[in-house]
Amino acid sequence: MxxxxxxxxxxxxxxxxxxxxxxxxxxxxxxxxxxxxxxxxxxxxxxxxxxxxxxxxxxxxxxxxxxxxxxxxxxxxxxxxxxxxxxxxxxxxxxxxxxxxxxxxxxSQAPRLTIKLPKDTSTNGLTVTLDGDKVTKFGEPFVIDPGPHTIEYSISGGAKKDRVVPVERGGDSEVTLDIPKGGKPDVIAVVRHDVKADTKPDTKQEVQPPPPGRNMRLGGIVIGGAGVIAIGVSSIMTLSARGKYNDALDAHCGGMKTTCDDEGLTLTHDARSTANTATVIFIAGTAAVAGGVLLYLFAPHGDAAESEEKSARYIVPAVSPDGAGVVFGGNF
Structure with a gap:
């Protein structure tokens, strides 16, 4: 019971x-x-x-x-x-x-990464981690996410080595741990294969990813600088056009817009055309400055892994016959 x-x-x-x-x-x-x-x-x-x-x-x-x-x-x-x-x-x-x-x-879109050891290398005392997770199999591809991945390895408590290996979407990369005689790890050789390429893969090389956001910040500085120059040029053109317009009114129009002779009409028309062009350049320059500032501010910071999601954003100044502005897009 x-x-x-x-x-x-x-x-x-x-x-x-x-x-x-x-x-x-x-x-x-x-x-x-x-x-x-x-x-x-x-x-x-x-x-x-x-x-x-x-x-x-x-x-x-x-x-x-x-x-x-x-x-x-x-x-x-x-x-x-x-x-x-x-x-x-x-x-x-x-x-x-x-x-x-x-x-x-x-x-076909899932990246693969294969970690290899030199032939006849013993795994006794060898510790290898991929993004902090221990690796126990070698020579077999891992399915991983696109982006940079950190491999760390050491032998019998020796000095730890690490490398950052960038992997592309749909890519297939191989990493060989170079462990010379004596049991101390040295460097990592990286071979990257493009899944769509018909040619042979590149020779072995060390690959280090650029600092995240560097190109975006440089692009923002260049675009913003070009915008500042455009604003300066438009200001000079505006002042010049205004001076020529006033001179034409005084010399050929008797100070009035409705009493211009033929030469006065030509000179005032040219001055107005120059002023309109300066306005377009000013608008484009302002858009470029705004785009450059936004591009610089939205550039990813920190390490490459943290900025992976943000790096898909983009900001581009745009000018059309109807005006100018900034195109802002990407993943949000």
Whole structure:
């Protein structure tokens, strides 16, 4: 009797815990959907992951994959779609064919990175990490996200070496750890393959990514500087046109706009044309200065990994016959 009561109590506790987990998972799922609609992908993907941990499901797994895909984390999205496909196959879910299409469609875009060791190299005492995660297999490609990745390695507590390896969307990169005799690691040789190229891959070389936002800041300075020069030129043209216009009025128009002779009409017309051109140049210069300032301010800062999501933004000054302005676009 006591045993039955105990089992019943345990069953009730387990049922209550399961219900609580489902309620929390549902709340996290709704939160993830809202955050993803606001393009707050980092928080959205985290919410979906937590929801799936509490109450695993094919639908939640698909939302994890979609969140990473929209965020640009193609490697994680591909792996998440693969997991959803495996879940659908095990459950004989009708969504399996559609999920398989998603996996195949993303396969060619998911970057791969292969870490190799020289032939006959022993792994005894060797510690290798990729973005902080320990690497235990070598010579096999990892599916990873586009962008820079940090590889650190050491032997038997020796000096730690690290390299940043940039990986492109759809790219296939190989990294060989150069471990000479004596067991101390030296450098990393990187071979990058373009999946669309028909030629042989580049020779081995060390690759270091440029500081994030450097080109955007330089572009902002150049565009802004050009805008300042344009404003200066337009100001000079305006002053010159005004002087010529006033001189023509005094010399050929008797100081009145309606009493000009033929030469006065020509001179005042030329002065007005110069003034109109100066106005267009001034507007274009102002747009260039504004675009340069925005370009400089919106350039990503910090390390390359932190600025990966922001680097897709762009700001370009634009001039048309109807006026001038600034084109602002990208991922937000």
């Amino acid at each position: 006591k045993l039955s009561a105990t089992l019943l109590s345990l069953a009730l506790v387990a049922g209550v815990a399961s219900a609580n987990n489902k309620d929390k998972a549902d709340a996290l799922f709704k939160q993830g959907k809202k955050l993803m609609s606001e393009k707050r992908y980092a928080d959205a993907c985290e919410a979906f992951e937590k929801s799936n941990k509490l109450d695993p499901g094919i639908g939640t797994q698909l939302n994890i994959a979609k969140c990473y895909e929209e965020w640009g984390k193609i490697g994680r999205a591909f792996l998440a779609y693969q997991e959803a496909e495996a879940m659908a196959k095990a459950a004989k879910d009708s969504r399996e064919p559609k999920i398989h299409e998603l996996v195949e469609g993303l396969d």
